[in-house]
Amino acid sequence: MKRRAAIIGLGHQAAEDHVPGLLGSSRAELVAVCDNNPDILHDRADTLGVPGFARASDLLAETAPDFVIVAVPHHAGRAVIEVCAAANVHVLKEKPFATSVKEARELAGICHDGRMELMVTLQRRFNPIYTSVAGMLDQIGTAFLVGGHYSFHTPNPGAGWRGGLKQAGGGCIIDMGYHLIDLLLWYFGLPSRVIAEFSTTALPEGGYDAEDTAVVQLGYASGLYGSLVLSRWMAPKTEFLRVVGTAGSVVLTKGSVQRLALDGTVVEELTRPYAPSVATAQIDYFCRVLDGERPNVSGPEQHLAHAAFIASCYESKTAGRYIDPKEML
Structure with missing residues (x-):
């Protein structure tokens, strides 16, 4: 039933x-x-x-x-x-x-x-491309550098409720950036330091106060460090996450994931040219959670970390220094 x-x-x-x-x-x-x-x-x-x-x-x-x-x-x-x-x-x-x-x-x-x-x-969590990344990360030695990028062009970043801080709570960091932030926390956990620069200047006199573009720098106690670039103005539409380690690297895009040797040679690759609805998979998974057949991997307790990361981004610009997201919790 x-x-x-x-x-x-x-x-x-x-x-x-x-x-x-x-x-x-x-x-x-x-x-x-x-x-x-x-x-x-x-x-x-x-x-x-x-x-x-x-x-x-x-x-x-x-x-x-x-x-x-x-x-x-x-x-x-x-x-x-x-x-x-x-x-x-x-x-x-x-x-x-x-x-x-x-x-x-x-x-x-x-x-x-x-x-x-x-x-x-978080539909990426129900796509085999993304779930396979953890296994590839285990094969690249000690990861020390991560770089993420998610951008697309919207003609008017201030259109609708997304342009206002009061309704949206933020711009590209809390909205579209949530997906990239989730991947980062999924694979590596919460960083120990975060600092962000962001602006509302892509469309002069646009009349909006939710950031259209942001760069977030971050670091972990393990030595892993890197940055995320987010923009609702930058074309073409681009999404990737790159992790560099001492024995190779992993490059994740929306349609594929590759593990590369130190010289850039592709060692292994996973693509998904024929993909069933991830939205349906997510709904069916949630039904299994309700039936006690699966754990809730994206519940309130997990998303306290997301809220802390995002709050650290905004707080860091005001403070002019790195913020430890764990202190937000």
Whole structure:
């Protein structure tokens, strides 16, 4: 019997990932949708053939889903989680988990007290390309340098709610950068020092205050150090993570991962030219978590580290010095 699922927030992410993901799931079915834009709500509800609601509380009361996928603007996430916790409804939430360390701690407590399972959406964790990296890192000796890059061009970085700090909690670091930060924490854990430079100057007189471009420098007690480059302005769309060690290197892109010898020769490579829906895999995994068959690898406790890393980036610019993310916790 399939789990009953609903979607709260019908923007781009829901349309591109969560709706197709649910329609392709073998373990969950879409039973309702919710959005505060009446035009979008009625259009999607009619197209999908499910009831639509303007208020999350009404959706939960009338359709009693097993879990909801929450894809709302960053500032609105907490209120939806609180409503779901009060109704004992589980949540699969679009990143970020929270907009600050304080909010992350409070949300973790709300989930615990509500006996509710929450998993943050990080689809790269369900792609074999990314899960194979740890094994390759073991083959390159002592890793000492890491470099990440994630950029694309959006004509107006200030458009919509993502352009404002009050609603978004930050710009490219907390939003698109969350994916690259997650890879870093997944493979290496939380750094011991972080410092960031960022700006809102890509579009002069754009009228936005959430950073469009950032460079984050970081280091570990182990001796590993490096940087992340993030931009919502820089073309072409590029995503990679490179790790250099004493016996070789690993280069990860969205479609492949390579292990290179010291001279740059490819020693091994994994590609995935035919990929099933990662969104569906993520939903099916969450259903297995709810059924007690899998651990929640992306829950509130894990994402306290993400919140600390991101807070360190913003705090470091204000302080003008390196910040230890662990001190944020």
